[in-house]
Structures are given as structure tokens and as C-alpha cells.
Amino acid sequence: MASIRSLNIREMRVRRHTPTPARGLNQLTPSDAGAREYRRGSIMNIKFLPPDLGDNVAIATERIVAGEILDIEGTDIEVQTTVPKGHRFAVKHIGVDEAVRSWSYPFGYAVADISVGEYLCNAKMKKVLELRDPDEYQQGLTVNFSDRDTTVEQIVPEPDQYFPQRELLRDSKTFLGFHRSESRGWGTRNYVAVIGVTSLVRNLVLSSSAAIADDVKTGDNFHGIAPVVHTEAGSEGSFNNRNLVLRTLAGFAVNPNIAAAVYVTSEDSPISNEELHSALRELGDRYYSSTVRFFTAGINEAQDVEALKRIVNPLVAKAQRQVAGEAPMSALKLGLQCGGSDAFSGVTANPLLGAAVEKALARGGTANLAETDELIGAEEHVLAKVRDDTVVRSFLDKQNAFKAYARRHGQSAEGNVSGGNIYRGLYNITLKSLGAGRKRAHETVLDYVIGYGEPMDRPGYYFMDSPGNDLESIAGQVASGANVILFTTGNGSITNFPFVPTIKIVTTTERYSLLQSDMDFNAGSLMEGRPFDEAADELFELTLSVASGRLSKGELTGQSQVQVWRDWHVADENIPSTPRAVPQGRPALPLSDREHIEPVLKQDQTTIAILPTSLCSGQVAEQIAGRANERADGRWETIALPHTEGCGVSGGEAEDLFARTMVGYAVHQTLKHTIFLEHGCEKTHNDYFVDQLNKRGIDPSDFDWASIQRAGGIESVTSAVLSKIESHVNEEVSRNSPQSGEDKAPCCLRSIGMGSAAREITPGAARAFASGATAFLDRGIGVVLNEMDPLLQVPEFREPLNLESTDATLQYGQSIDHLGFHIMQTSTGDWSEAATGMGACGVDVFAVLAGLRPLSPHRFLPTVQFSESVDDTGTFDGVLTGNDGEGGDIILHRTIEAFSGTYLQKIGHRPNVGFQLSRGFTGVSL
Template identity: 40%
Template sequence: MNASYQFDEVARLPLPGDNCAVAIRPLNAGTVIYYEGHALTLDYTVMEGHRFAVKAIAPGEELLSWELPFGVATLAIQPGQYVINEAVLDALSVRQLDFALPAEPNFTDQIPPYALDEANFQPAPASPAYSDTRTFMGYRRSENRGVGTRNHVVLLGTTSRTGSFVKQLAARLQGELKNYPHIDGIVPAAHTEGGTEKPNNLDLLLRTLAGFMVNPNVGAVLVVDYGIEPVTNKMVEAYSREYNYPIDEVLHKFMSLQGGFEENLAKGEAMVREWLPTVNAMQRTPESISHLKIGLQCGGSDAFSGISANPLLGWISEELVRYGGSASLAETDELIGAEPYVLSKVRNVETARKFMELLERFKERTAWHGSSAEGNPSGGNKYRGLYNIYLKSIGAARKKDPTTRLDYATEYGELMKDGGGFYFMDSPGNDLESIAGQVAAGCNMIFFTTGNGSITNFPYVPTVKVVTTTNRFQLLSNDMDVNAGQYLEGTSMDELGKEVFELTIQIASGQRSVGEKAGHAQVQIWRNWRQNDASQLEKLLHAPAPTGEPIEIQEEGAATASPIQFSFTRQHDGRSSDSIGLILPTSLCAGQVANMITQQLNKQGAGQPVISRYVALAHTEGCGNSGGQAEQLHARTMIGYVTHPMVKHCLLLEHGCEKTHNDYMRHQMDEMGVDASRLGFASIQLDGGITKVTQKVVAWFAGQLAADGEAEKETVGLEGLRIGIMSDGPISDEAGEQLAKLTKMVAGAGGLVVVPENSGLLSTAAYRNPIFATSNVRPSIAYGEHVRCNGFHIMETPTEHWVETVTGLAATGVEIMIALVGNRPMQTHPFVPMLQIASEPAMLQNYDNDLDLLLMGDANAWTEQILKRIKQTIEHAYTPRLYQQGNVDFQLTRGFLGVSL
């Protein structure tokens, strides 16, 4: 017998004029629903958050939610029929579902484009201001900087090259906090940007870094560079002064790293320690809430985001603006389709025009990369009922209350003005990239709505997380601050709004948010985009794929094989130099949780000596970036690590709402013929939050270790080596010749040698001429591709970035990397050892404690010296120096066509 319900028991209609309803729980096919005196029978199982028709919709007629169109019917749709488009059918096809889906879509994603009618534009009045004010306990800075809700010491890397330095420096100083109770934290702000020549996001990056420095939550800031990057301290300071950022009104220093890594850490530590008494002396005082500037964000959105959580933020924002405060709406591509709503009340036509210009600019930029801004919704969004960008945008725009006037449309990171108001700030839909812009603009609190339960936090601005449904709040109660699902169950928006507004004042006054208690945070600035027009698009879209076959090398002049033997362990029907327990986050939002779990496992010594150590590969991709080539590149590289010979056991950790979720990765592995049966899978959101997913991951590794047998040792010659060779800076003829000799010895013996395409070695005659039989040599493997046939390979490298190159190179399956450095030692890999070698005496003077081998004397002996160091490293008698010191980083490239969405 089919179940039957009254409409309000199982569904919601966002506004009375809608012709599609949202299921608030899963509803089986055949369910009968009584709506406005009629009985509707569902033709298919409707997932929670998905839609079904409540009125007859003819072909060509618009589908409506919030009384705005999100698509056009392609078939006649009767009341009770599941409403679904092609994108959702595709997204659900890779999920493991136990019910049938419709055979074909019944609507298409198409709405009429919005045009701003400037001739008939009418400026809107602001909402009436409150005559009184309320106060919170904040940190009063200078008049130009405003009032902070927190008091942090921030360690800011100017570019990605100093990211690992500021992380290590912050770690060294954490023990000091117990002596300084009025300092909320000593935190690193490490990011991915500024590490390549002539970045297209240069102005944006400088504006963001300047804004990071003067944010009112900063008590002191140390800004760190090497002085040779494409973006330097001098450039940040010059930009700040040119555009009147009040950097002299915040305690700060600019530090350029010179000499060894450990030496610089000691210098940085001394600088920060001098500040701590001064920063600790800063006290909270009663301040008007007109000084609150809140950033409005949504992530892991679902069909209820626009019904409960986002309207709640709209209520909070309207209330704050009437008290003289400020609120910032962002995520440009997540407002496409919602233009009529956003621009229904605007301060002036200039603001409306700027808003439309920012949308058009965003669309143009994504088109240069072969993508569409309308392609923003992630697999998690679609799974939870956001079928397309129009539906997502209409709900996202509800963070602006219908009564609120849009006062300003601003650039990413542009400083907010005095006097309060409601802002729109240009940014991608990528949560972390968007939040960074709001922090740079001056926001001292972030409000983050989520349907799936996103756990995003920023290091020095408190994040208040608002979840859309009670069920999801109960599942993730340790990681969420507010249950907006109460509105779905009958609590009025006014009642809920007043309750959350009081919480806002408490958190602004120092009460820690749930995210702050969890102790993890991430920073990501709007990532650089590679194209500034479409001139290269067709060429890049149709570039030939590498064959995967080894490159033929010259036999003439082949070097005599070395007698050195290497000890390996048998693992997964092969040999390996190490046994890593790998936690592989499928997207950026799972990265910090993966780090926390590996720290716990390593501290416990779990599985030793079978597992030498646990590693998490936290990165910045998998959500909010374009699909196509960039998504394929991401999946291919991840699978390269899944199949890496050094990985004993591997678990994939998803956030739960990303594009590259666990089911997506399973599907990609199936397509590539990779056996996923030995892997573990866990989900931060679906497994119940950070604490519960940690327990699950720890238990999974324990189960795998319990089933392991005793490891067997095997001794082999050069044929057992898998090495990557790369270079940075000048290459002497002697170094080129000896690395060519090493390459021919290993590849000729049956081992593996991989050189990245962007290495200067390949254009150096001393290396190139002895190796290549022909002048026309193309890459044999793609970036991050697992090598299936030993020999000599060149890896495609659609990046100039050192760490991105290392990340792709390690994924090919190499077990040790030789880095010839001519400028300065660079960041190392989280688990594949990197030996940093140099042949210039000046390098020894400056970096003696960072280099692993200085090639001096008779050049003919260099190859044997390198092999001996390789043997010591593979057999764990030697650990590369910069790895020991913590100069470690990991970063995926987006290639030529990746762009933030």
C-alpha cells in the first residue's frame, strides 16, 4: 500500500506562485500527497531536496521556484512528476542508488537573459535606521582600521613559496599562547598564489595581501618573502601606501628570508616573541555593533539553503545594516539567474551597472578557459537538489533580505567604506577563495550557510556555520553553530533571527565559534587564471594526449652499471622503499581534517613498524573549479597517489559536497581500470562530523594493519630505482653531463626516470644531447599520470610552479627526486624524498644546512655520490634536510584551462 501525506508533512513551496515543490524527506515512487484539495501521486522516488511538480507544466513553459524561472519544460509535466534535468541525471549516475531514475530529463536549463533597464531605473531608499545602538566587546584599533572581534598575530606568506615557512613558524610558537591570554592565536596565512611569473591576478593578489594586513582582527603581522618572487614584500608595501592602506597603524614587520631555513625560523621566532607582550596588552572595550562587518557565504548548499539558512542571514544582515553595520554578499557566479531579485532594490544606477559588469566579466573569463560560469554547481549540490546555477543562485541570493537595499558593488578584496551598508563583492563561488576576499575587504566575522555541513573556517576571522535542516544539524552538531532547520519546523523567522543575532554579539565579543573550537582553518586567495583571451582555447582543448610509452634514448656512450644494491620491501605484488599510510582528501575542504587525523595517528605510533608514518595530501582543488581538463587532471593525479608504490594503505576522505566526492573517484578509478576494493572511504559530512569521521578512519587503518602479513625484503640493482629529476636555476655543463649519465644508467638498467617538461635540463645541451636520439621529443606521460612502463619519460607540466611540478612528478610513481638547485633550495614533498643537490660553491656558503649533497671536485665521481645518497635515503639511513626541518608543501596545478568557479 502506498504511503499518503498532507503536503506540509513532506514538502515546501518557497513562494505561493511556484509550480514546483521541494521534498523535505525522501519520498518513494507511488507516494500520494494531498495538495490544495487534490491528490498527487509521485511517478518516481524523489530524493530529499529534489523537486516535483504541483501544477501542470506544458512544454515550453517555465519552471518556477521563489517565483523565478530555473528552467523550461521539454515535456508535458503533470502534478506529482519528478522534475529533473540532464545534469542531475548525469551526476546521480555515478552515485550508488537503490532506486530507479527517470529515463530522460523533462526540463532544460534555460532562462531569458536579464537586461538592466537604466532608462527606467528607480533608486531605492535605505531601510529606516535604528535610533539607538547595541554594543559588543571588541578590540578598538585606529579609526581607519575599525574594531576587531579577535586579536591575532598573523604570519603572512607573500607568495606560496613562503607558505611552509609561516606554517612551521606558527607551529614553533604555539606553546607561547598559554602565557598570553589576550592573544586569540598565532596563525599562519599560507596560500597558493604569486609563485609563477607574471600572474594575471597580480592586482587582486596585492589588494588581498594589503587587506589581510590591516583587517581589524590583526594585532600584529609578520609578512615574509624571499625577495625574488614575482610578488615581494616591497611590492605589497608599495601597493599599501599607494592606495592608503593604514599599515603603519598595525604592528608589523617585513621579513625577507636569507640563508638557511632553520636560521630564518629562529630569526622569525625572535621577532614575534618581541611583540607578544604588546599584543597581549590590547583589551576588549564596549563598541557599537555598527563596527561589525559580516561576510555572507554559502557552501555545500542544498535545496533548503534558500528556504531556511540563507533567509536567516538575510534577516541578520538587514538588522545589522539598520544598526549601522555592514554585510557583504559574494560569489559572483552563484548569482547568475538571480539578477532580478538582487537588483530589485539598489542605491543607484551606478551600483546596478557595476554589478552587471562584474557578472559579464566573470562569464567572459570562464569562457576563455573553455568553461561556463553556469557550470558552478558541484556534484554535492546536484545530489542535494540544486539542479543548475539558476536554482542555486535564486536560493543563494536570499542572503540579501527582500527589504534590503544593495548599496555597493565592489572588486574582490576592495576595502569596505565607513558608514555601513549592504555590499556585493566580486568573487568566485569557491568558498575559501571568496572568504579571503571578504577578510581582505575588512570583514571581522563570517556567516556560512550549508546544507551538507561544510566545516570551513578562516584562521583569524570567526566563522559562524548555519545548517539548513535539523537532521543535518543533529548529525553534525559538534561542527555547526546554528540550526536553521527550526524554521522548517515552525519557528518564525523573527524568533530565530533574534536568537541568532544575540549569538552574533556573543561571538563578536569573544565567545568561540564551533569552528574555532575545532582548531582548523584554511586560506585560499582567488587563484590565478592562465588565459586572458580565447586565442589558445581550441589548441588547448584538442592537444594530443601522451602515449604513455617510454622515450627512446641513445645507447651510444651508455654508462657502466653501478654495483650499488638497494634494499626494498615487497608490497602489493611489487617492491617499495617505504610503507605509507595515506589519507587522500578528495577536495580542499577535507584537507585540514585529514591533517588532523594523520597527526593523531603519528602521535600514537599506530601500526609501526609496518606503517612508517601517516601522510595527508591537503590541497586546494576538487570544488569550485572548472570541469573538463582541470577536473580530469585532478582525478588523474589523485589516482597516481592512490596507486603509488610507497603507499601501503590508502583512504579517501571526502568533505561530502564537492565535485570530486568519493563516488566520483570510484567512478574515475573504474574508468582507468584501478582496483578500488583495497581502499578506504570516509565522509566528514555523511559520517557525522570531525570527531566521528576521525574515529572511523582510525578504525579502518587498524583493521587493515591487523590483516597485514610480515613484510619481505628484496635486494635489487639500478633496475629497482624509480627517480624523478628536476632543476631550478642555472645548470653547469658538468652537472648536466652527470645527470644525463645517471639517467642512462637507471633507464638502461630497466629502472624509471621521469623529468618534468618545464625542467631546464631538457633545454641544456649537456643533458639533452647524450640522451635523445632525435630533436623532436614530446612528453610521454601526462601531469600526475602513474607510469605503467619503466624507462625514460618526460611529464607534461602545464605549470611553472615548483611545488605544482613536484606534486605532479611524485604522482607518477617515482620514489625519490633529485633536485638540482641553482638559486636556492625549495619546498619538498610530503612523502617522496627530495634530495637537493648543487654544483656551485656559492650555494654551500648560503645553504649548507639545507642541501643534501654538494657536488665538488672530480665531476666523474658525482653520479656515484648521488647513487650512494639515494641508497642511504631509500634504506632510511638518511633523511633529506629540508624535509626534517618542515619545509614541505603540496599543491595541484589547474593546468592551462582550470579557472575558479
């Protein structure tokens, strides 16, 4: 194939051959390895299953204990090492340097002779198992194969023909949908969306949507208000994902599941309305046939909420009058996803999804395969049947561009594989990709390749460029026009999108039984002998039913999240990144040396934190906190700290920063207790944080731990966590009773965070904050700013402090060991990211100079907001209109009052404010 040979694949070894089609589970015969077990009874008794006859390793379909005898190719073999369910072992002898194969494709190379029956183990698996199951592997594990290096090796097929046209079936299949226009098509849901243009308006979008939803009646023909918030464009300056953000926001508004959209922006938005208008106009009639409104926030949020109600309510009334009608199959646009994958994803759920999707394609439907890095290593399968040579070129270009994007930041696609993936049998990115690629059925033709969020304007099977991060990938698919998401999961991923229904397809019956309340379809029935075609038919009919209005399990739980492909820092591969100096934790300015300083004490309060170990458990943590507070009767407060990290993001600096920040909050002095809540399949699961705490000399038994997947789903884990909260509160009440005889240690103000969002800081305001900083230091209270704060650029702030250097003294989220004036590293000017990092450092309260409008308060730490202008709206906590010393006194006393509890700030902490972590300079979505 000459066109492929001309591709410029940087540092790539390109191998080409015509692949042998791998078979699905339904195509196995009694002659396969493991068939002797098969013949003795039902397929449930098979101990192992090779995905394809050409393989030299097999998948354990149940746990195989060390010492167990297996019949392999007619020979009794004693297993020397316990093989967990879903892990692989050799069914043929594999010599040194020989490829280790699944689905006939190599995913690694033997580093030693591997005997028949020997457990397959690479370096990643050894690390994961020895961390999570140390008792099982006390003698340690031996690494016997290395991963295939997909950064330098790419296997490219040479299809012997192209398939420019698909023959369509003509039958009566339809679904009930909401017709928008010829260009927009049909929606499977009917929502009005309130879309935040940047992360700066998160509070307003969520609070206004909640207020509007309280007065709105939903039903079969109107599904409600869909708030859409994200993490991007929260600071001044350039950002590399600007075009992706604009394209995605525009695509959201014209998605057929949206009856009308209202964009919410602010005067200080880095994205202008004109830029957004331009992105919408590029969509042509999709935009011109849509109902779109714009709203710019003012200073007072309560007034903004009322103004938004006046805009949204007429749109709701119009949407409520729409009635669902019979939609053709050509209107069905499926986004294909997998998350929390396991070894059986490529055996049951993904092939089943592929078969159901082919039924939709055969009737004129559209499907969108995504997650670029989760197809690296599976090129040969994905490109085995394509529309034309352009598809091959475009697909490989997208893959190689993604590899370069990761390489610029010192990363590779291997960083995509989570701890949960590895623990459940996916050894590396190639094996994960080979399974993920099974979402394309063997008969399915890949028709088109598009960029992230680009529209699907013709029927067919698409590949869309995106990271493997589920939420970010789904956002791109929705922007492309997907009106239903089909999502396969091995561990039981619970993520959902606000206005597009998600159908969860689970790989095993065991996991489905555990999580039935959150999962829609059991693909594990194939392992029990269910006919493949029968299961595929049922999944296809379920898809049409959900498209017609049946609520998915995810919709019934009421939790959803949005995340756009997050920004990255290194745009040009030719510009080498310079390692940053690591701050040593010594303050830039010392505390006062005065003796006998009166401490500032905080009024006693029982605040309990639920700390999600990844983005996937964030909204569940929020829901649990809400239910806990309904029970509290003022006795305690439960706060959740949802975020966007912990899975689908690179390791290295970003992971270190994340772990440091999470541990910083777990031990924050203003929290009485912390409960870690894992999803169950993330990189940074509970065991990971147990290890992180141990490394820091912190006793993990001081915390509570909960798992959504291990508990059996959202309702089960909710009950468990609520019980833990109640138990802790009762213990606290008993401990604090006069009869207990225990002395309560007071919470003393140790450090404050300072910040500014003003575009122009007057000399007077700068001197007032310098005076305030000096006053805090004189009282033995530390001060922390982030290194990108505008105050540090103003001479009138630096000079009164005698601040000679503005170099960072703390890493992002680094615990403060030496009080004084500190400057914290950060990678952006986003206030929410800066505040989140400073809170992890140990800051107890914030004093900030607001700009055109108030800043978002911290999730639970008091945020005292000052203004230079006369405050006619009653929005700010103090006005700096006097002399510099008087302004410093105002900052000092009002901030102390807020910490101690004698002053309640005008904009207090609440559930809907942002808690956003930085990724540093090398963290990227994978």
C-alpha cells in the same frame, strides 16, 4: 531604465520586469500547496513546500516514495518516481517549452509535458542519481526539463526607485572588540599573523608559526599566531592574478582582527617587497596605522625560524597587552557565504541570514555578499533594491566579466554546481543562485559593488566580485575588512579562516543533529514551526556574541584554510586557445638494454595515506594523520595529502587531471594503504572516485572510505579513520609475521624525478645531471622531468643524453606504463605542482638542483637536494664540485641511498610541506 539598455552585454538576451517579491518560509499561509498536510498537524508533517505561490514546482520536505498518494490542489495524485528529500516535482501541469519556476523565477524549460506530481529531472540530476543511487533508479530516469542558459539570458529588474540613504536604528547594541585606529576600525579577534608572500615559503611560515605558538600564552585578549599560506606566485614569469594576490596580501595585514603582521618572503620570490609596499600604500592610513614587518628567508630554515621568533615575539608581547573594549555596531563587518548548499538553503538558512544581517545594517554595520557565479540567474532579486543606477551597472559588469573569464577557458558558471549540490536538490546554477541570493533580505538595499579584496570603507551592503569557491571568496572578503563570517550550509561545510571567526548556519535539523559539534546554528527549526523573527533575533545575538569573543564551533575544532583566487591562463578572449597534443606515454629515451640489472630495494615501511577528495577535507585529513602518528610508536607513518581542488573549480581538463593525479597516489607503490576521505558535498566525492577506480580496472574494495558529513562531523570521522588505520596496521603485522607464511613483495625503485630551481644552471651542473640521468637509465630506472624544468633548456644537459625533443611524453599525473626518460606536461613552473604531478606518475624519489635556497620537499617521497656551492650550513645532501662524471655518481648513489632508507636527507618530508595540483591550462575557479 535607459542606463541598463545601454549596457554592452555580449550575446545576452536581456529581459526586464518588476519582480513580485518572493516570500520566506514564515510567510506561507494555509492556502498554499501542501496546506492540507499543514492543517493536519505541525509544519513537520508537510510533505512538500513551494518557496513561492507563483511556482509550478514544489520542494519535497521529506522523501516521497514512488506509489505514494499526495493531495495536490485538492486532487489525489500518485507519485510515479521516488522524490528524494529536497528535490522538486510538479504541482501544476507544465507544457513543452514552458518555464519551470521557483521563487517565481525560471530555472529551466520543459522538454516534454510534465504532469502534476511528476518528478523533475534534468541531465545532471539523472547522471548523479544513477551514479549514487543505482538501486533506487534501476529503471532509469527521464529527463523532462533543460537548464536555463544563463550565458545568453539575463533577467534585469527595473526598480521604480533608488534608496540612497538608510535610516539607522539608535539603540544600545554593541560588541566587545579591539580598537585599531579610526581607519582600520575594530577587530573581533586579536592575532599576530605570519603571512607567506608566495607558496615558496609555505614550510617556513608553518614551522615558524608552530614554534612561536608553543611559547605563546593565549586567552580572552590574545588569540594566538595565525599562519597564512596559499598556493600562488610559486614560479617565475607573469601570472594573471598578480594584482589580486597583492591586494589580498595587503588586505590581510590591515584587517582589524590582526594586531601585527609579518610578511615572509624569499630572495627568489616573483613578488618583490616593493610591489607589496606599493599595494599597502594604496590602503592609505589603514597601512600607516598598522604594524607590519618584513622577513626574507635565507638558506637554513632552523636559523630562519629563530630569526622570525626574534621579530614576532615583541609583537606578540604588545598584542597581549591590548584589552577588548565596547565597539559600536558600525564596526561590525560581516562576510556572507554559503557552501555545501542544498535545496533548503534558499528556504531557511539564507533568508534567516539575510534577516539577521539587516538588523546589523540597520544599526550602521557592514555586510559583504560575494560569489559572483553563484548569483548568475538571480540578478532580478539581487538588484531589486539598489542605492543608485551605478550599482546596477557595476554588478552586471562584474557578472559579464566573470562569464567572459569562464568562457575564455571553455567553461561556464554551471561548472560551479557540485555533485553534492545536485544530489541534494540544486539542479543547476540558476536554482543555486536563486537560493544564494536570499542572503539579501527583501528590505535590504544593495549599496556598493567592489572588486575582489577591495576595502569596504563605508557602512552598508556590498557585493564583492569573487569566484564561488568558498575559500577563495572568503579570502577576498577578509582582505576587504570582514571581521566575522556568516556561512550557511546545507550539507555541513566545515571550512574556517585562520583569524576571522566563522558562524555556520545549517539548513535542516536533520543535518544539524548529525553535525552539532561543527555547526553553530540550526535554521532548520523554521521547518518545525519556529517563528521566523524569533530565529532571526537569536542568530543576530549569536553573531554579536561571537564578535565579542565567544568561540565558534570552527574555532574550537582548530582547523582552517586559506586560498587566494588562483591564477588562470587565458587573459585575452581574442586570443584563441590551441588544444595541446596529448602525450602517448612513450619515453623520449629508452632504458638500457643490459640484462641482469640488480634492483634497488626499499626498506620495509608501513606508510598509510589519507587522501582528501576535495580541499574541504584536507585539514581534517592532516589533523587525523597527526593524531595517528602520535599513536604510532614508530610502527607506521600516516601521511595526509591536502590540496586545493575537488570543489569550486571547473570541470573538463582540470577535473580529469585531478582525478588522474588522485588515483595515481592512491595506488602509489610506496604506500601500504590508502583511505579516501570525503567532505561529503564536493564534486569529487567518494562515489566519484569509486567510479574512477572502476573505469581504470582497480578494485575500490582495496581501499578504505570515510566521510566527514556522513560520519557526523570531525570528531566522529576522526575516530572512524583512526580505527581503520589501527585495523590495517594490525592486519599488516599479522601478515608479515613469520607464522603467516606469506612472502612480502619488495618495493623496487622504478623511476626518479629530476628537477631544478636554479635561476642559472652552470654547464658543469647540467652535465652532472645528464650523467646522473644516464646512470639511472643504465640501471633500468626511469627518469621524469617536467616540461618547464630549466634543465631542459640547457644544451649541456640535452646533448650528452642525445635528447632531440623536449616535447611532453606524459600527461600531468599520468601513470608510467613504459619506463625510460619521460617529460611530463605541466602548466606552470611551480616546483610543488611539478613534484605533485610526477609523484602521481609513479616517481619514487627526487633528485633536484637547488637554487638560492632549498626546494620544498615532496609530501612523502624522499627529495635529495644538490648544490653547486660549498655548503657551509649543512643544508644540502650533496655538492657538485667535482668533474661531470663524479657529479653524476654523487647524484646516483645519494638518491638510491635515500630511496632504500640508508640515507636520511637533510630536509625530509613532513606535514607542513606543499602538495599542490596543477589545473592545466583551462582550469579556473568557479
